[in-house]
Amino acid sequence: MEIITDIASLRARLQDEASIALVPTMGNLHAGHLSLVRIAQQHAGCTVVSIFVNRLQFAPHEDYDRYPRTQENDCRLLEENGVDIVFIPGEKTLFPVPQEFQLLLPPVADTLEGACRPGFFRGVTTVVLKLFNIVQPQVAIFGEKDYQQLQVIRRMVTQLNLPVEIIAGQTIRAEDGLALSSRNNYLDNIQRQKASELARNLKKIGESIASGERNFSHLEWSAIERLNMQGWKVDYISVRQQCMLLPATACDSDLVILGAAWLDKIRLIDNFPLILS
Known part of the structure:
Protein backbone atom coordinates (compact mmCIF):
# COMPACT_ATOMS: atom_id res chain seq x y z
CA MET A 1 0.00 0.00 0.00
CA GLU A 2 1.25 3.47 -0.90
CA ILE A 3 0.57 6.61 1.14
CA ILE A 4 0.61 9.74 -1.01
CA THR A 5 0.17 13.29 0.24
CA ASP A 6 0.61 15.51 -2.84
CA ILE A 7 -1.42 15.83 -6.02
CA ALA A 8 1.41 15.57 -8.55
CA SER A 9 2.68 12.29 -7.10
CA LEU A 10 -0.82 10.84 -7.00
CA ARG A 11 -1.52 11.74 -10.61
CA ALA A 12 1.80 10.28 -11.71
CA ARG A 13 1.07 7.05 -9.82
CA LEU A 14 -2.41 6.71 -11.33
CA GLN A 15 -1.69 7.68 -14.93
CA ASP A 16 -1.27 4.09 -16.13
CA GLU A 17 -4.10 2.54 -14.12
CA ALA A 18 -6.85 1.14 -16.33
CA SER A 19 -9.61 1.49 -13.73
CA ILE A 20 -9.75 3.44 -10.48
CA ALA A 21 -12.27 3.36 -7.63
CA LEU A 22 -12.31 6.14 -5.04
CA VAL A 23 -13.61 5.95 -1.48
CA PRO A 24 -13.63 9.48 -0.01
CA THR A 25 -13.47 9.56 3.82
CA MET A 26 -12.66 11.88 6.69
CA GLY A 27 -10.76 9.11 8.46
CA ASN A 28 -11.44 7.57 11.87
CA LEU A 29 -12.35 4.46 9.91
CA HIS A 30 -14.71 1.71 11.04
CA ALA A 31 -16.40 -1.36 9.58
CA GLY A 32 -18.75 0.82 7.53
CA HIS A 33 -15.83 2.40 5.67
CA LEU A 34 -14.21 -0.98 5.13
CA SER A 35 -17.40 -2.29 3.57
CA LEU A 36 -17.14 0.56 1.03
CA VAL A 37 -13.54 -0.47 0.33
CA ARG A 38 -14.65 -4.01 -0.48
CA ILE A 39 -17.25 -2.66 -2.91
CA ALA A 40 -14.59 -0.50 -4.57
CA GLN A 41 -12.31 -3.49 -5.02
CA GLN A 42 -15.06 -5.29 -6.91
CA HIS A 43 -15.38 -2.47 -9.44
CA ALA A 44 -11.85 -1.42 -10.30
CA GLY A 45 -8.27 -2.62 -10.47
CA CYS A 46 -6.92 0.16 -8.28
CA THR A 47 -8.59 1.32 -5.06
CA VAL A 48 -7.84 4.79 -3.69
CA VAL A 49 -9.05 5.86 -0.25
CA SER A 50 -8.79 9.56 0.58
CA ILE A 51 -8.57 10.83 4.15
CA PHE A 52 -9.27 14.51 4.63
CA VAL A 53 -11.20 16.30 7.38
CA ASN A 54 -12.95 18.93 5.29
CA ARG A 55 -13.13 22.28 7.06
CA LEU A 56 -15.59 23.62 4.46
CA GLN A 57 -18.43 21.38 5.64
CA PHE A 58 -18.16 22.39 9.29
CA ALA A 59 -19.89 25.48 10.65
CA PRO A 60 -17.81 27.63 13.05
CA HIS A 61 -19.63 26.19 16.10
CA GLU A 62 -19.27 22.54 14.99
CA ASP A 63 -16.69 19.91 15.85
CA TYR A 64 -13.96 20.42 13.23
CA ASP A 65 -11.15 20.79 15.76
CA ARG A 66 -12.17 17.78 17.84
CA TYR A 67 -13.26 15.52 14.98
CA PRO A 68 -11.44 12.20 15.60
CA ARG A 69 -8.17 11.93 13.68
CA THR A 70 -6.67 8.43 13.77
CA GLN A 71 -4.39 8.36 10.75
CA GLU A 72 -1.98 5.67 11.93
CA ASN A 73 -4.77 3.21 12.76
CA ASP A 74 -6.65 4.13 9.58
CA CYS A 75 -3.64 3.27 7.42
CA ARG A 76 -3.14 -0.01 9.25
CA LEU A 77 -6.77 -1.01 8.61
CA LEU A 78 -6.57 -0.02 4.95
CA GLU A 79 -3.37 -1.97 4.40
CA GLU A 80 -4.88 -5.04 6.07
CA ASN A 81 -7.84 -4.73 3.70
CA GLY A 82 -5.78 -4.58 0.52
CA VAL A 83 -6.13 -0.90 -0.42
CA ASP A 84 -3.68 0.16 -3.11
CA ILE A 85 -3.31 3.89 -2.35
CA VAL A 86 -4.20 6.16 0.54
CA PHE A 87 -4.34 9.84 -0.38
CA ILE A 88 -3.85 12.06 2.67
CA PRO A 89 -3.58 15.66 1.50
CA GLY A 90 -2.93 18.54 3.83
CA GLU A 91 -5.25 21.51 3.88
CA LYS A 92 -2.81 23.62 1.84
CA THR A 93 -2.68 20.85 -0.76
CA LEU A 94 -6.40 20.93 -1.47
CA PHE A 95 -6.78 24.66 -0.75
CA PRO A 96 -3.57 26.39 -1.83
CA VAL A 97 -5.55 29.63 -2.06
CA PRO A 98 -8.88 30.61 -0.45
CA GLN A 99 -11.69 28.59 -2.05
CA GLU A 100 -13.73 31.32 -3.75
CA PHE A 101 -15.31 29.06 -6.38
CA GLN A 102 -18.14 26.91 -5.05
CA LEU A 103 -21.22 25.33 -6.59
CA LEU A 104 -24.71 26.77 -6.59
CA LEU A 105 -26.69 23.81 -5.27
CA PRO A 106 -30.29 22.75 -5.99
CA PRO A 107 -33.10 23.34 -3.46
CA VAL A 108 -32.80 19.81 -2.04
CA ALA A 109 -29.48 20.85 -0.49
CA ASP A 110 -31.31 23.41 1.65
CA THR A 111 -33.65 20.85 3.24
CA LEU A 112 -33.15 18.38 6.10
CA GLU A 113 -29.36 18.36 6.74
CA GLY A 114 -28.97 21.48 4.63
CA ALA A 115 -31.54 23.36 6.69
CA CYS A 116 -29.92 22.31 9.98
CA ARG A 117 -26.36 22.84 8.74
CA PRO A 118 -26.34 25.74 6.24
CA GLY A 119 -23.45 25.48 3.81
CA PHE A 120 -22.78 21.82 4.64
CA PHE A 121 -23.49 20.45 1.18
CA ARG A 122 -21.64 23.28 -0.51
CA GLY A 123 -18.58 22.25 1.47
CA VAL A 124 -19.08 18.56 0.71
CA THR A 125 -19.59 18.99 -3.03
CA THR A 126 -16.62 21.35 -3.34
CA VAL A 127 -14.22 18.82 -1.86
CA VAL A 128 -15.76 15.83 -3.64
CA LEU A 129 -15.50 17.64 -6.97
CA LYS A 130 -11.85 18.44 -6.22
CA LEU A 131 -11.15 14.78 -5.39
CA PHE A 132 -12.85 13.62 -8.57
CA ASN A 133 -10.68 16.03 -10.56
CA ILE A 134 -7.49 14.94 -8.80
CA VAL A 135 -8.04 11.16 -8.77
CA GLN A 136 -10.19 10.90 -11.93
CA PRO A 137 -11.86 7.65 -10.85
CA GLN A 138 -14.28 5.70 -12.98
CA VAL A 139 -16.18 4.68 -9.82
CA ALA A 140 -16.72 6.33 -6.43
CA ILE A 141 -18.31 4.68 -3.41
CA PHE A 142 -20.45 6.49 -0.84
CA GLY A 143 -22.41 5.08 2.09
CA GLU A 144 -26.19 5.14 2.29
CA LYS A 145 -25.87 6.18 5.93
CA ASP A 146 -25.40 9.76 4.65
CA TYR A 147 -28.41 9.38 2.39
CA GLN A 148 -29.04 13.00 1.46
CA GLN A 149 -25.34 13.52 0.76
CA LEU A 150 -25.41 10.52 -1.57
CA GLN A 151 -28.34 11.96 -3.53
CA VAL A 152 -26.77 15.42 -3.78
CA ILE A 153 -23.53 13.93 -5.12
CA ARG A 154 -25.43 11.81 -7.61
CA ARG A 155 -27.15 14.94 -8.92
CA MET A 156 -23.86 16.80 -9.14
CA VAL A 157 -22.32 14.01 -11.20
CA THR A 158 -25.33 13.84 -13.52
CA GLN A 159 -25.78 17.56 -14.03
CA LEU A 160 -22.06 18.32 -14.48
CA ASN A 161 -21.60 15.34 -16.83
CA LEU A 162 -18.82 13.88 -14.73
CA PRO A 163 -17.52 10.51 -15.96
CA VAL A 164 -17.86 8.86 -12.56
CA GLU A 165 -20.26 6.07 -11.58
CA ILE A 166 -21.59 6.58 -8.05
CA ILE A 167 -22.18 3.33 -6.16
CA ALA A 168 -23.91 3.22 -2.79
CA GLY A 169 -22.88 0.98 0.07
CA GLN A 170 -25.48 -0.19 2.57
CA THR A 171 -25.44 1.18 6.11
CA ILE A 172 -23.51 -1.07 8.49
CA ARG A 173 -25.06 -1.37 11.94
CA ALA A 174 -24.14 -2.58 15.39
CA GLU A 175 -26.11 -5.48 16.85
CA ASP A 176 -28.59 -3.11 18.51
CA GLY A 177 -29.25 -1.29 15.22
CA LEU A 178 -27.08 1.80 15.71
CA ALA A 179 -25.61 2.94 12.39
CA LEU A 180 -21.82 2.94 12.54
CA SER A 181 -20.39 6.46 12.49
Missing part, protein backbone atom coordinates in the same frame (compact mmCIF):
# COMPACT_ATOMS: atom_id res chain seq x y z
CA SER A 182 -17.14 8.13 13.42
CA ARG A 183 -19.08 10.41 15.75
CA ASN A 184 -20.19 7.38 17.77
CA ASN A 185 -16.78 7.70 19.42
CA TYR A 186 -18.14 10.71 21.29
CA LEU A 187 -20.74 8.57 23.10
CA ASP A 188 -20.13 7.59 26.71
CA ASN A 189 -21.45 4.28 28.03
CA ILE A 190 -24.85 5.66 29.07
CA GLN A 191 -25.32 7.55 25.80
CA ARG A 192 -24.28 4.49 23.82
CA GLN A 193 -27.05 2.47 25.46
CA LYS A 194 -29.60 5.06 24.31
CA ALA A 195 -28.14 5.80 20.89
CA SER A 196 -30.01 3.06 19.03
CA GLU A 197 -33.38 4.64 19.97
CA LEU A 198 -33.17 6.87 16.87
CA ALA A 199 -32.81 3.86 14.59
CA ARG A 200 -35.63 2.02 16.35
CA ASN A 201 -38.00 4.93 15.89
CA LEU A 202 -37.22 5.27 12.19
CA LYS A 203 -37.67 1.54 11.75
CA LYS A 204 -41.00 1.72 13.61
CA ILE A 205 -42.21 4.32 11.09
CA GLY A 206 -41.19 2.02 8.25
CA GLU A 207 -43.05 -0.89 9.79
CA SER A 208 -46.19 1.21 10.16
CA ILE A 209 -45.99 2.34 6.53
CA ALA A 210 -45.42 -1.23 5.35
CA SER A 211 -48.56 -2.21 7.29
CA GLY A 212 -50.62 0.34 5.38
CA GLU A 213 -50.38 3.58 7.37
CA ARG A 214 -50.16 6.62 5.08
CA ASN A 215 -50.53 9.52 7.52
CA PHE A 216 -46.84 10.35 7.32
CA SER A 217 -47.11 13.56 9.33
CA HIS A 218 -48.66 11.68 12.24
CA LEU A 219 -45.92 9.04 12.13
CA GLU A 220 -43.21 11.69 12.04
CA TRP A 221 -44.57 13.69 14.96
CA SER A 222 -45.25 10.57 17.04
CA ALA A 223 -41.62 9.53 16.64
CA ILE A 224 -40.40 13.04 17.48
CA GLU A 225 -42.51 13.07 20.65
CA ARG A 226 -41.23 9.63 21.70
CA LEU A 227 -37.62 10.68 21.25
CA ASN A 228 -38.14 14.00 23.02
CA MET A 229 -39.66 12.13 25.97
CA GLN A 230 -36.57 9.89 26.00
CA GLY A 231 -34.30 12.92 26.37
CA TRP A 232 -33.41 13.61 22.75
CA LYS A 233 -33.64 16.92 20.89
CA VAL A 234 -34.87 16.15 17.38
CA ASP A 235 -33.80 18.22 14.37
CA TYR A 236 -36.08 16.37 11.96
CA ILE A 237 -37.76 13.09 11.17
CA SER A 238 -39.17 12.96 7.67
CA VAL A 239 -40.63 10.47 5.21
CA ARG A 240 -39.35 11.29 1.73
CA GLN A 241 -39.23 10.02 -1.83
CA GLN A 242 -35.95 8.16 -2.31
CA CYS A 243 -34.70 9.80 -5.50
CA MET A 244 -35.83 13.41 -5.33
CA LEU A 245 -36.12 13.62 -1.52
CA LEU A 246 -39.42 15.45 -1.81
CA PRO A 247 -41.97 14.90 0.98
CA ALA A 248 -43.59 11.54 0.34
CA THR A 249 -47.19 11.15 -0.75
CA ALA A 250 -49.53 8.18 -0.36
CA CYS A 251 -48.88 7.29 -4.02
CA ASP A 252 -45.11 6.90 -3.64
CA SER A 253 -43.60 3.44 -3.35
CA ASP A 254 -39.84 4.10 -3.05
CA LEU A 255 -39.45 5.85 0.31
CA VAL A 256 -36.76 6.72 2.82
CA ILE A 257 -37.31 7.70 6.45
CA LEU A 258 -34.63 10.15 7.55
CA GLY A 259 -33.85 11.45 11.00
CA ALA A 260 -31.37 13.60 12.87
CA ALA A 261 -31.36 14.22 16.61
CA TRP A 262 -29.16 15.33 19.47
CA LEU A 263 -28.30 13.08 22.38
CA ASP A 264 -26.91 15.64 24.82
CA LYS A 265 -24.18 17.36 22.74
CA ILE A 266 -23.83 14.57 20.18
CA ARG A 267 -25.74 14.73 16.91
CA LEU A 268 -26.65 11.45 15.21
CA ILE A 269 -28.26 10.90 11.80
CA ASP A 270 -29.82 7.80 10.33
CA ASN A 271 -32.22 6.62 7.64
CA PHE A 272 -34.23 3.59 6.56
CA PRO A 273 -35.01 3.06 2.86
CA LEU A 274 -38.34 1.38 2.25
CA ILE A 275 -39.71 0.00 -1.02
CA LEU A 276 -43.40 -0.82 -1.01
CA SER A 277 -44.67 -3.61 -3.22
Whole structure:
Protein backbone atom coordinates (compact mmCIF):
# COMPACT_ATOMS: atom_id res chain seq x y z
CA MET A 1 0.00 0.00 0.00
CA GLU A 2 1.25 3.47 -0.90
CA ILE A 3 0.57 6.61 1.14
CA ILE A 4 0.61 9.74 -1.01
CA THR A 5 0.17 13.29 0.24
CA ASP A 6 0.61 15.51 -2.84
CA ILE A 7 -1.42 15.83 -6.02
CA ALA A 8 1.41 15.57 -8.55
CA SER A 9 2.68 12.29 -7.10
CA LEU A 10 -0.82 10.84 -7.00
CA ARG A 11 -1.52 11.74 -10.61
CA ALA A 12 1.80 10.28 -11.71
CA ARG A 13 1.07 7.05 -9.82
CA LEU A 14 -2.41 6.71 -11.33
CA GLN A 15 -1.69 7.68 -14.93
CA ASP A 16 -1.27 4.09 -16.13
CA GLU A 17 -4.10 2.54 -14.12
CA ALA A 18 -6.85 1.14 -16.33
CA SER A 19 -9.61 1.49 -13.73
CA ILE A 20 -9.75 3.44 -10.48
CA ALA A 21 -12.27 3.36 -7.63
CA LEU A 22 -12.31 6.14 -5.04
CA VAL A 23 -13.61 5.95 -1.48
CA PRO A 24 -13.63 9.48 -0.01
CA THR A 25 -13.47 9.56 3.82
CA MET A 26 -12.66 11.88 6.69
CA GLY A 27 -10.76 9.11 8.46
CA ASN A 28 -11.44 7.57 11.87
CA LEU A 29 -12.35 4.46 9.91
CA HIS A 30 -14.71 1.71 11.04
CA ALA A 31 -16.40 -1.36 9.58
CA GLY A 32 -18.75 0.82 7.53
CA HIS A 33 -15.83 2.40 5.67
CA LEU A 34 -14.21 -0.98 5.13
CA SER A 35 -17.40 -2.29 3.57
CA LEU A 36 -17.14 0.56 1.03
CA VAL A 37 -13.54 -0.47 0.33
CA ARG A 38 -14.65 -4.01 -0.48
CA ILE A 39 -17.25 -2.66 -2.91
CA ALA A 40 -14.59 -0.50 -4.57
CA GLN A 41 -12.31 -3.49 -5.02
CA GLN A 42 -15.06 -5.29 -6.91
CA HIS A 43 -15.38 -2.47 -9.44
CA ALA A 44 -11.85 -1.42 -10.30
CA GLY A 45 -8.27 -2.62 -10.47
CA CYS A 46 -6.92 0.16 -8.28
CA THR A 47 -8.59 1.32 -5.06
CA VAL A 48 -7.84 4.79 -3.69
CA VAL A 49 -9.05 5.86 -0.25
CA SER A 50 -8.79 9.56 0.58
CA ILE A 51 -8.57 10.83 4.15
CA PHE A 52 -9.27 14.51 4.63
CA VAL A 53 -11.20 16.30 7.38
CA ASN A 54 -12.95 18.93 5.29
CA ARG A 55 -13.13 22.28 7.06
CA LEU A 56 -15.59 23.62 4.46
CA GLN A 57 -18.43 21.38 5.64
CA PHE A 58 -18.16 22.39 9.29
CA ALA A 59 -19.89 25.48 10.65
CA PRO A 60 -17.81 27.63 13.05
CA HIS A 61 -19.63 26.19 16.10
CA GLU A 62 -19.27 22.54 14.99
CA ASP A 63 -16.69 19.91 15.85
CA TYR A 64 -13.96 20.42 13.23
CA ASP A 65 -11.15 20.79 15.76
CA ARG A 66 -12.17 17.78 17.84
CA TYR A 67 -13.26 15.52 14.98
CA PRO A 68 -11.44 12.20 15.60
CA ARG A 69 -8.17 11.93 13.68
CA THR A 70 -6.67 8.43 13.77
CA GLN A 71 -4.39 8.36 10.75
CA GLU A 72 -1.98 5.67 11.93
CA ASN A 73 -4.77 3.21 12.76
CA ASP A 74 -6.65 4.13 9.58
CA CYS A 75 -3.64 3.27 7.42
CA ARG A 76 -3.14 -0.01 9.25
CA LEU A 77 -6.77 -1.01 8.61
CA LEU A 78 -6.57 -0.02 4.95
CA GLU A 79 -3.37 -1.97 4.40
CA GLU A 80 -4.88 -5.04 6.07
CA ASN A 81 -7.84 -4.73 3.70
CA GLY A 82 -5.78 -4.58 0.52
CA VAL A 83 -6.13 -0.90 -0.42
CA ASP A 84 -3.68 0.16 -3.11
CA ILE A 85 -3.31 3.89 -2.35
CA VAL A 86 -4.20 6.16 0.54
CA PHE A 87 -4.34 9.84 -0.38
CA ILE A 88 -3.85 12.06 2.67
CA PRO A 89 -3.58 15.66 1.50
CA GLY A 90 -2.93 18.54 3.83
CA GLU A 91 -5.25 21.51 3.88
CA LYS A 92 -2.81 23.62 1.84
CA THR A 93 -2.68 20.85 -0.76
CA LEU A 94 -6.40 20.93 -1.47
CA PHE A 95 -6.78 24.66 -0.75
CA PRO A 96 -3.57 26.39 -1.83
CA VAL A 97 -5.55 29.63 -2.06
CA PRO A 98 -8.88 30.61 -0.45
CA GLN A 99 -11.69 28.59 -2.05
CA GLU A 100 -13.73 31.32 -3.75
CA PHE A 101 -15.31 29.06 -6.38
CA GLN A 102 -18.14 26.91 -5.05
CA LEU A 103 -21.22 25.33 -6.59
CA LEU A 104 -24.71 26.77 -6.59
CA LEU A 105 -26.69 23.81 -5.27
CA PRO A 106 -30.29 22.75 -5.99
CA PRO A 107 -33.10 23.34 -3.46
CA VAL A 108 -32.80 19.81 -2.04
CA ALA A 109 -29.48 20.85 -0.49
CA ASP A 110 -31.31 23.41 1.65
CA THR A 111 -33.65 20.85 3.24
CA LEU A 112 -33.15 18.38 6.10
CA GLU A 113 -29.36 18.36 6.74
CA GLY A 114 -28.97 21.48 4.63
CA ALA A 115 -31.54 23.36 6.69
CA CYS A 116 -29.92 22.31 9.98
CA ARG A 117 -26.36 22.84 8.74
CA PRO A 118 -26.34 25.74 6.24
CA GLY A 119 -23.45 25.48 3.81
CA PHE A 120 -22.78 21.82 4.64
CA PHE A 121 -23.49 20.45 1.18
CA ARG A 122 -21.64 23.28 -0.51
CA GLY A 123 -18.58 22.25 1.47
CA VAL A 124 -19.08 18.56 0.71
CA THR A 125 -19.59 18.99 -3.03
CA THR A 126 -16.62 21.35 -3.34
CA VAL A 127 -14.22 18.82 -1.86
CA VAL A 128 -15.76 15.83 -3.64
CA LEU A 129 -15.50 17.64 -6.97
CA LYS A 130 -11.85 18.44 -6.22
CA LEU A 131 -11.15 14.78 -5.39
CA PHE A 132 -12.85 13.62 -8.57
CA ASN A 133 -10.68 16.03 -10.56
CA ILE A 134 -7.49 14.94 -8.80
CA VAL A 135 -8.04 11.16 -8.77
CA GLN A 136 -10.19 10.90 -11.93
CA PRO A 137 -11.86 7.65 -10.85
CA GLN A 138 -14.28 5.70 -12.98
CA VAL A 139 -16.18 4.68 -9.82
CA ALA A 140 -16.72 6.33 -6.43
CA ILE A 141 -18.31 4.68 -3.41
CA PHE A 142 -20.45 6.49 -0.84
CA GLY A 143 -22.41 5.08 2.09
CA GLU A 144 -26.19 5.14 2.29
CA LYS A 145 -25.87 6.18 5.93
CA ASP A 146 -25.40 9.76 4.65
CA TYR A 147 -28.41 9.38 2.39
CA GLN A 148 -29.04 13.00 1.46
CA GLN A 149 -25.34 13.52 0.76
CA LEU A 150 -25.41 10.52 -1.57
CA GLN A 151 -28.34 11.96 -3.53
CA VAL A 152 -26.77 15.42 -3.78
CA ILE A 153 -23.53 13.93 -5.12
CA ARG A 154 -25.43 11.81 -7.61
CA ARG A 155 -27.15 14.94 -8.92
CA MET A 156 -23.86 16.80 -9.14
CA VAL A 157 -22.32 14.01 -11.20
CA THR A 158 -25.33 13.84 -13.52
CA GLN A 159 -25.78 17.56 -14.03
CA LEU A 160 -22.06 18.32 -14.48
CA ASN A 161 -21.60 15.34 -16.83
CA LEU A 162 -18.82 13.88 -14.73
CA PRO A 163 -17.52 10.51 -15.96
CA VAL A 164 -17.86 8.86 -12.56
CA GLU A 165 -20.26 6.07 -11.58
CA ILE A 166 -21.59 6.58 -8.05
CA ILE A 167 -22.18 3.33 -6.16
CA ALA A 168 -23.91 3.22 -2.79
CA GLY A 169 -22.88 0.98 0.07
CA GLN A 170 -25.48 -0.19 2.57
CA THR A 171 -25.44 1.18 6.11
CA ILE A 172 -23.51 -1.07 8.49
CA ARG A 173 -25.06 -1.37 11.94
CA ALA A 174 -24.14 -2.58 15.39
CA GLU A 175 -26.11 -5.48 16.85
CA ASP A 176 -28.59 -3.11 18.51
CA GLY A 177 -29.25 -1.29 15.22
CA LEU A 178 -27.08 1.80 15.71
CA ALA A 179 -25.61 2.94 12.39
CA LEU A 180 -21.82 2.94 12.54
CA SER A 181 -20.39 6.46 12.49
CA SER A 182 -17.14 8.13 13.42
CA ARG A 183 -19.08 10.41 15.75
CA ASN A 184 -20.19 7.38 17.77
CA ASN A 185 -16.78 7.70 19.42
CA TYR A 186 -18.14 10.71 21.29
CA LEU A 187 -20.74 8.57 23.10
CA ASP A 188 -20.13 7.59 26.71
CA ASN A 189 -21.45 4.28 28.03
CA ILE A 190 -24.85 5.66 29.07
CA GLN A 191 -25.32 7.55 25.80
CA ARG A 192 -24.28 4.49 23.82
CA GLN A 193 -27.05 2.47 25.46
CA LYS A 194 -29.60 5.06 24.31
CA ALA A 195 -28.14 5.80 20.89
CA SER A 196 -30.01 3.06 19.03
CA GLU A 197 -33.38 4.64 19.97
CA LEU A 198 -33.17 6.87 16.87
CA ALA A 199 -32.81 3.86 14.59
CA ARG A 200 -35.63 2.02 16.35
CA ASN A 201 -38.00 4.93 15.89
CA LEU A 202 -37.22 5.27 12.19
CA LYS A 203 -37.67 1.54 11.75
CA LYS A 204 -41.00 1.72 13.61
CA ILE A 205 -42.21 4.32 11.09
CA GLY A 206 -41.19 2.02 8.25
CA GLU A 207 -43.05 -0.89 9.79
CA SER A 208 -46.19 1.21 10.16
CA ILE A 209 -45.99 2.34 6.53
CA ALA A 210 -45.42 -1.23 5.35
CA SER A 211 -48.56 -2.21 7.29
CA GLY A 212 -50.62 0.34 5.38
CA GLU A 213 -50.38 3.58 7.37
CA ARG A 214 -50.16 6.62 5.08
CA ASN A 215 -50.53 9.52 7.52
CA PHE A 216 -46.84 10.35 7.32
CA SER A 217 -47.11 13.56 9.33
CA HIS A 218 -48.66 11.68 12.24
CA LEU A 219 -45.92 9.04 12.13
CA GLU A 220 -43.21 11.69 12.04
CA TRP A 221 -44.57 13.69 14.96
CA SER A 222 -45.25 10.57 17.04
CA ALA A 223 -41.62 9.53 16.64
CA ILE A 224 -40.40 13.04 17.48
CA GLU A 225 -42.51 13.07 20.65
CA ARG A 226 -41.23 9.63 21.70
CA LEU A 227 -37.62 10.68 21.25
CA ASN A 228 -38.14 14.00 23.02
CA MET A 229 -39.66 12.13 25.97
CA GLN A 230 -36.57 9.89 26.00
CA GLY A 231 -34.30 12.92 26.37
CA TRP A 232 -33.41 13.61 22.75
CA LYS A 233 -33.64 16.92 20.89
CA VAL A 234 -34.87 16.15 17.38
CA ASP A 235 -33.80 18.22 14.37
CA TYR A 236 -36.08 16.37 11.96
CA ILE A 237 -37.76 13.09 11.17
CA SER A 238 -39.17 12.96 7.67
CA VAL A 239 -40.63 10.47 5.21
CA ARG A 240 -39.35 11.29 1.73
CA GLN A 241 -39.23 10.02 -1.83
CA GLN A 242 -35.95 8.16 -2.31
CA CYS A 243 -34.70 9.80 -5.50
CA MET A 244 -35.83 13.41 -5.33
CA LEU A 245 -36.12 13.62 -1.52
CA LEU A 246 -39.42 15.45 -1.81
CA PRO A 247 -41.97 14.90 0.98
CA ALA A 248 -43.59 11.54 0.34
CA THR A 249 -47.19 11.15 -0.75
CA ALA A 250 -49.53 8.18 -0.36
CA CYS A 251 -48.88 7.29 -4.02
CA ASP A 252 -45.11 6.90 -3.64
CA SER A 253 -43.60 3.44 -3.35
CA ASP A 254 -39.84 4.10 -3.05
CA LEU A 255 -39.45 5.85 0.31
CA VAL A 256 -36.76 6.72 2.82
CA ILE A 257 -37.31 7.70 6.45
CA LEU A 258 -34.63 10.15 7.55
CA GLY A 259 -33.85 11.45 11.00
CA ALA A 260 -31.37 13.60 12.87
CA ALA A 261 -31.36 14.22 16.61
CA TRP A 262 -29.16 15.33 19.47
CA LEU A 263 -28.30 13.08 22.38
CA ASP A 264 -26.91 15.64 24.82
CA LYS A 265 -24.18 17.36 22.74
CA ILE A 266 -23.83 14.57 20.18
CA ARG A 267 -25.74 14.73 16.91
CA LEU A 268 -26.65 11.45 15.21
CA ILE A 269 -28.26 10.90 11.80
CA ASP A 270 -29.82 7.80 10.33
CA ASN A 271 -32.22 6.62 7.64
CA PHE A 272 -34.23 3.59 6.56
CA PRO A 273 -35.01 3.06 2.86
CA LEU A 274 -38.34 1.38 2.25
CA ILE A 275 -39.71 0.00 -1.02
CA LEU A 276 -43.40 -0.82 -1.01
CA SER A 277 -44.67 -3.61 -3.22
